[in-house]
Amino acid sequence: xxxxxxxxxxxxxxxxxxxxxxxxxxxxxxxxxxxxxxxxxxxxxxxxxxxxxxxxxxxxxxxxxxxxxxxxxxxxxxxxxxxxxxxxxxxxxxxxxxxxxxxxxxxxxxxxxxxxxxxxxxxxxxxxxxxxxxxxxxxxxxxxxxxxxxxxxxxxxxxxxxxxxxxxxxxxxxxxxxxxxxxxxxxxxxxxxxxxxxxxxxxxxxxxxxxxxxxxxxxxxxxxxxxxxxxxxxxxxxxxxxxxxxxxxxxxxxxxxxxxxxxxxxxxxxxxxxxxxxxxxxxxxxxxxxxxxxxxxxxxxxxxxxxxxxxxxxxxxxxxxxxxxxxxxxxxxxxxxxxxxxxxxxxxxxxxxxxxxxxxxxxxxxxxxxxxxxxxxxxxxxxxxxxxxxxxxxxxxxxxxxxxxxxxxxx
Ligand SMILES: C[S@@+](CC[C@H](N)C(=O)[O-])C[C@H]1O[C@@H](n2cnc3c(N)ncnc32)[C@H](O)[C@@H]1O
Numbered sequence: 001x002x003x004x005x006x007x008x009x010x011x012x013x014x015x016x017x018x019x020x021x022x023x024x025x026x027x028x029x030x031x032x033x034x035x036x037x038x039x040x041x042x043x044x045x046x047x048x049x050x051x052x053x054x055x056x057x058x059x060x061x062x063x064x065x066x067x068x069x070x071x072x073x074x075x076x077x078x079x080x081x082x083x084x085x086x087x088x089x090x091x092x093x094x095x096x097x098x099x100x101x102x103x104x105x106x107x108x109x110x111x112x113x114x115x116x117x118x119x120x121x122x123x124x125x126x127x128x129x130x131x132x133x134x135x136x137x138x139x140x141x142x143x144x145x146x147x148x149x150x151x152x153x154x155x156x157x158x159x160x161x162x163x164x165x166x167x168x169x170x171x172x173x174x175x176x177x178x179x180x181x182x183x184x185x186x187x188x189x190x191x192x193x194x195x196x197x198x199x200x201x202x203x204x205x206x207x208x209x210x211x212x213x214x215x216x217x218x219x220x221x222x223x224x225x226x227x228x229x230x231x232x233x234x235x236x237x238x239x240x241x242x243x244x245x246x247x248x249x250x251x252x253x254x255x256x257x258x259x260x261x262x263x264x265x266x267x268x269x270x271x272x273x274x275x276x277x278x279x280x281x282x283x284x285x286x287x288x289x290x291x292x293x294x295x296x297x298x299x300x301x302x303x304x305x306x307x308x309x310x311x312x313x314x315x316x317x318x319x320x321x322x323x324x325x326x327x328x329x330x331x332x333x334x335x336x337x338x339x340x341x342x343x344x345x346x347x348x349x350x351x352x353x354x355x356x357x358x359x360x361x362x363x364x365x366x367x368x369x370x371x372x373x374x375x376x377x378x379x380x381x382x383x384x385x386x387x388x389x390x391x392x393x394x395x396x397x398x399x400x401x402x403x404x405x406x407x408x409x410x411x
Pocket of ligand 1: 012013014015032033034054238239240241242243264265266267268269270271285286287288
């Protein structure tokens with residue numbers, strides 16, 4: 001039976017969930033990840049979201065080392081770029097970019113060929129993230145840098161007030177969904193429209209006649225929309241909650257009714273609610289377990305008493321890839337490919353001393369397919385257990401160095 005993944009709120013690390021979802025599954029991805037602001041965000045006491053929080057401070061511990069090889073194999077130039085950013089900017093930015101790249105690779109795989117991705121960020125990391133997106137999506141598939149402008153109180157004394165976010169829009173191919181008539185706005189909306197009637201009509205030196213479209217204009221790539229103020233009825237209190245109007249514009253322009261919209265960093269489920277209101281299916285993922293109740297409440301209240309959705313922590317298993325049982329013939333094929341060498345210690349063993357290992361454990365979205373298998377000698381397999389290969393290599397290195405010292409100093 002085919003599993004349904006939609007209208008589901010996954011409460012887990014999105015990397016594991018994304019890795020367990022089929023390729024070419026979703027039509028639109030909007031993500032609003034932590035921005036690397038070096039802050040801890042908490043909801044105010046007394047708000048609906050009280051008790052929820054998430055951290056936005058990064059170290060190499062946040063990087064899932066099991067997935068590093070996949071990243072380097074698919075996009076060999078990315079590790080070089082990210083390492084340079086580490087040298088120029090900071091180790092924290094290097095960790096943050098690696099963390100994001102690992103996830104964007106999976107999002108790109110899951111997106112349909114006609115699909116689009118909107119990445120919401122701010123100037124803290126936007127310039128660095130743009131290069132990662134160009135590499136994974138192809139720079140020809142960059143469509144817009146949308147600048148979301150808003151007003152707010154308090155301004156710095158020696159700088160211009162920072163009052164905008166950046167949303168990068170990419171398509172997966174040239175043949176992408178964009179329904180311009182669904183998002184038209186009055187010509188004079190957002191303050192800077194064509195106010196002068198003389199701008200319409202025949203232009204000097206051309207025969208072309210310019211007439212206003214009665215449905216209004218397609219918005220420019222800067223959007224003037226209010227942020228949610230403290231008393232806004234939409235407000236749940238969840239830190240960094242985005243307005244539904246922003247998501248409505250994105251979803252209407254880049255998906256059709258019945259399409260699947262995904263938000264892998266869904267916070268208090270703004271995207272899921274907006275998708276439900278607009279007749280789309282949705283997938284939401286958030287790691288924050290404290291937030292589940294508020295998400296469930298919001299979905300049923302704000303999305304029109306909608307209750308037909310699932311919530312799970314379980315990692316899905318892909319069913320679009322050939323399941324290969326780890327049996328004798330698979331072992332023989334791997335043994336030949338590895339030239340009889342253990343992938344951990346690199347030592348040659350007989351096939352009877354080798355064991356099949358999952359490169360990415362099943363608990364982290366890895367599955368029973370050939371590309372996810374390798375052979376380890378029984379010693380390395382026991383040492384590695386469910387931890388990443390890098391940890392096994394470190395243990396082996398330390399062991400070898402200790403052994404060398406022992407031989408050298410005779411201790
Ligand atoms: C900026 S907030 C998103 C806010 C959201 N757009 C809204 O309107 O409520 C970022 C969210 O990413 C979540 N998050 C951070 N790391 C994650 C991960 N590895 N997997 C899933 N969610 C994660 C945090 O818990 C937080 O809720």
